[in-house]
Every structure is written in C-alpha cells, then in structure tokens.
Amino acid sequence: MDVVSVEPTPEQYAWTFGGAPPLRTVRPGTVLDLWSDDAFCGRLRSTADLASARLDMPYVNPQTGPFAVEGAEPGDTLVLHLVSVEPARSWGASALIPSFGGLTSTDRTATLQDPLPERTWIYQLDRDARTVAFESADGRVSVPLPLEPMLGTVGVAPAAGEVRSSLVPDVFGGNMDCPDVRAGTTVYLRVNVPGALFSVGDGHYRQGEGESCGTAVEGAVRTRLVVELLKGGGPAWPRLEDDEHLAVVGSGRPLEDAWRAGQVDAVHWLAQLTGLDRLDAYQLLSQTSRVPLANVVDAAYSVQTRLPKRLLPPVEAYGGVHRHLRALAAGL
Template identity: 50%
Template sequence: GALSSTPQTPTLQAALDDRAWHYAIDTASGSVRMDALDSDHSFVFDLDPMHGTVGVAPAGGEVHSSLTPGAWGGNMDTPEMRAGATCYLGVNVPGAMFSFGDGHARQGEGESCGTAVETAMDSTVVLDVVHDYVTPWPRIETDAFIMTTGSARPMEDAFRIAHTEMVHWIAELTGMSTSDSYQFVSQASLTPVANAVDTNYTVVCKIAKSHLKGAPVYGGMHDRLKAL
C-alpha cells in the first residue's frame, strides 16, 4: 500500500501484518459491507463497479507486467472506468490487442492500501475504431466530463502528463492557443489520484463538458456507443 515501505521507498519500519478483509456484496441492494477485524465496527458502501485494468499492447514491441500502467492504458486503477464511460486508447500494433480485467466492486481514489474490493465481474463492452484522431495517452469520456490520464513515477510526472495532455486536447477542441488552454485547464480542472500503489502511479485530469460549449469530442463517439 501507499502508507508502507516499498523497494523504491524503503524505511526501517517493520512490515504491516499480512491480513485479509472479506467484503459481503449484496447485489440486490447495490451495497457492499466491510467488517473491521479488530473491533465490532461495520460499514456499508454503495457498489460502484469498475475495471482497474483497461489497455492495449504497448508500442515498440515492449512487454510490461499487467500491473504496470502507461501510455497503453493497463492497470490505471481509476474509479472513472465504470459503466457508461468511454475509454479512448491509441492503437500501437495491428489488431490493438485490447484487454481488460481487475474487477472492483468499488474503490476509493488512490487505492491507498493497494487493493480495492476485488471481485469477479461479468461485463458488456462495446469496441469500435475511431479514425483520424491521435491519442498519445488514454482518455476517458462520460456524460459529464472529459478526462486525460498520466502514469509515471514520481507522481508529479503523472500529474504533468495528465495536465499536458488535457491542455493539448482543449486546444484541439476549442481552437484556443496552447497558452490560453493552459490557463483554462489551470482554472477548470479536477485532478483525482487514481492509484498511488502500482509500479507506476496514475493521475487523472477532468474537465466538465459544460465548459466546452458543445465542442465535439471524437466525432460524438461516446453518444454513438451509448445508443447501441
């Protein structure tokens, strides 16, 4: 987890105990229950299913562990990857080799202890190819937001990637200069930390679509996919 010693950030503190929490999922009520291990406390959270890993094959013939997020997507662990979201990924090899998994019944931003409510999951996914658009890093669109992602260590570089990508995207969507888009993103963005525990950290930059004055995003692909 993010609050314990790692090989990259070693300390002299003893390791945390190896323990497991079992969550009770109630699909009928749309909830999941956490029972504390060291007391009689119990908490009920809303289900918020998402996939931690969504990606394609990396460029350049590279091979990465499925735990590693990057420009190809992968284990970004962002709760934004829930039902109703459209994820845009650049195609690096013939056939793209799309894959996804790491089902989470819910997860807080940052996944701070290293795990979500991990679970098996049945998912329905619609795939399509969008031509004439360049997507250097994964992007996400929902009804309310457009989002860019950055995955790197240190986390400030993940932040820089996500925000740089958003500045370029806003310039593309609005026709504004890079400088004006930089100022726009500085005032309008939300920046949740997706994960602070993987081999690369992931940061998301979000802009409300209400700010975009109807600018078309990927030719309206999100709305077309929703209609299927």
C-alpha cells in the first residue's frame, strides 16, 4: 500500500475546483496524509485581526490538491474514505465578515440595513480534553465545546472544463460545509474529467448545522484518507456513508431546491439498493429520512438527506466498499 504525505506550500494552494494542474498523481488504494491550511490562511490569529483588513479576497478556502487518480474516467465513482481529521494548530478562528452570513444583509439578500459589525473570535484547543473554548467578546463567558473536526470542502473538477471557486458547493462537491464529512465517513463523488482531480481543505474544529454566521471554528488540519476508484456508477450528487447512515448532499438556491436535489438522488439510490420501485422508495424515504442543514450561507446552500441504516432493508452500497475501507483504516 502506498502512503503519500503532502504538505503544500502557499504557492501550491488551489483556489478553485477545476482549472488547476494536479499536485500529484496517485493510484487507487493510496493512503494520503495531507496538511490543509484554514479558510483564512492563518491570517486571523487574535481578536484584533479583522477580516476586512487581514483577508485577501478571493484567496480564501485554500485547497490541498488537486490529485489525479490513475484510471479515473468521466462517469466513474471516486471513493474517499476519511481515516482521521485532526487539528494541526492549537487554536481556531471564527469571524463575522461584512455582508456574509445567514442573518445579515448580503449581496444576494440585499436590504437597506448596514452589515453587522466585524468581530473575530479565537478558540483555544485543549487536546487532552478534546475541546475548543468559546470566549465571549467581553470575557465574561467561556464555554468548552466538544472538538469535532471535519472538512468543509471535498470535491472533484467539474464537467465541461468549468472552473468553480473553492467557496462554492455543487454536484462536484466543493464547499458543502457538511459536518458529517469527518473521520469514519466515506465520500462518493462522480468523476467528471480524466483523473478526477480532487481536492480537500477548509478544516473546521467544529461547526453547528447550517454554519449560521458563515464561518465555523476554522483551523488547519491533518487528514489521512484512502483513495479508491469504482468504474462507472458515478452519483448525481455527493454521497456519504458512515457506519450508521447513507446520505446525499444536495446544493442550490433557493433552499428548497437544495433539499429537492438530495431527496431525489436519495430516492434513486434507495431504489437501486433495495430493488424497490421509485414510488415505494419515495415512501420509505419519507418515513425514515433526517434532513440536517449543512450550510445556508455559501453561494449555494447545502442540505443533507440522511437515511438511517437500521431502518432500511439490509443493503450494502457500492459492493460494501465502506465496510472494507473501515477495516483497512483500523489497520492503519
């Protein structure tokens, strides 16, 4: 088994999905140990650092990658199993950014109100306790929150030569900000171009569902993942699998269209796995699914349709590749 470690220099960061040459070519079965910078490129280090002064737009959300996968062709299924996602710094940062977030005026939801005031929060990490500490601006309130590392971005190059910002989620994955993209999860993505050209990044030390203010506890991370490739069967939308759930992440605006996208693909997936006809699958999904919001702040919103395995007929997605990779990961 090949184990490849990559810690990119700032000059090697990718800022888009598509349009960037591969940083490395890997074979299916490769284990990648990756370092990824935070969404702010480490520029918010104290509460005095404000986004408008410190960030260099649009150079945020740097990606580690892209990686070309040998043998990957359009229509195939790229499989990325996340073995571990761990903080690479002792602190994370969150911020209110002008005209960005779910509860402020934005360029897409325009009002006559002024943007909310800027503010930065620094979260100190306690590795032994596995917490990150929220501190109020006046210092009177401190709350240790569970450390729950995840990747805000994972995606492949889009189809038809399209180049998309690393701030955008869509059918290719991208900036979905889905808390379930974490250790123990397998991500399935449709390959759109030869080699797939996948990237990961945007580490979060924790994030609430919806990412209401637009930023999580942003932090650099080290990610270990296993790359696999299945010929054909590329899903319409990104799919996730962990030990307890199958899930589909749909993205779009308005919010109900993001919900519909995930629901429709989940119905098709459920029908394929169980042999049910489409309407029976629709009915079963209607009585079993949970639908947490991933983000309601990005250029497109992301909504997850989650199906508990315990409520489904016995099925194995993609020939049991998740179970196989979980066992492989245990040996790593």
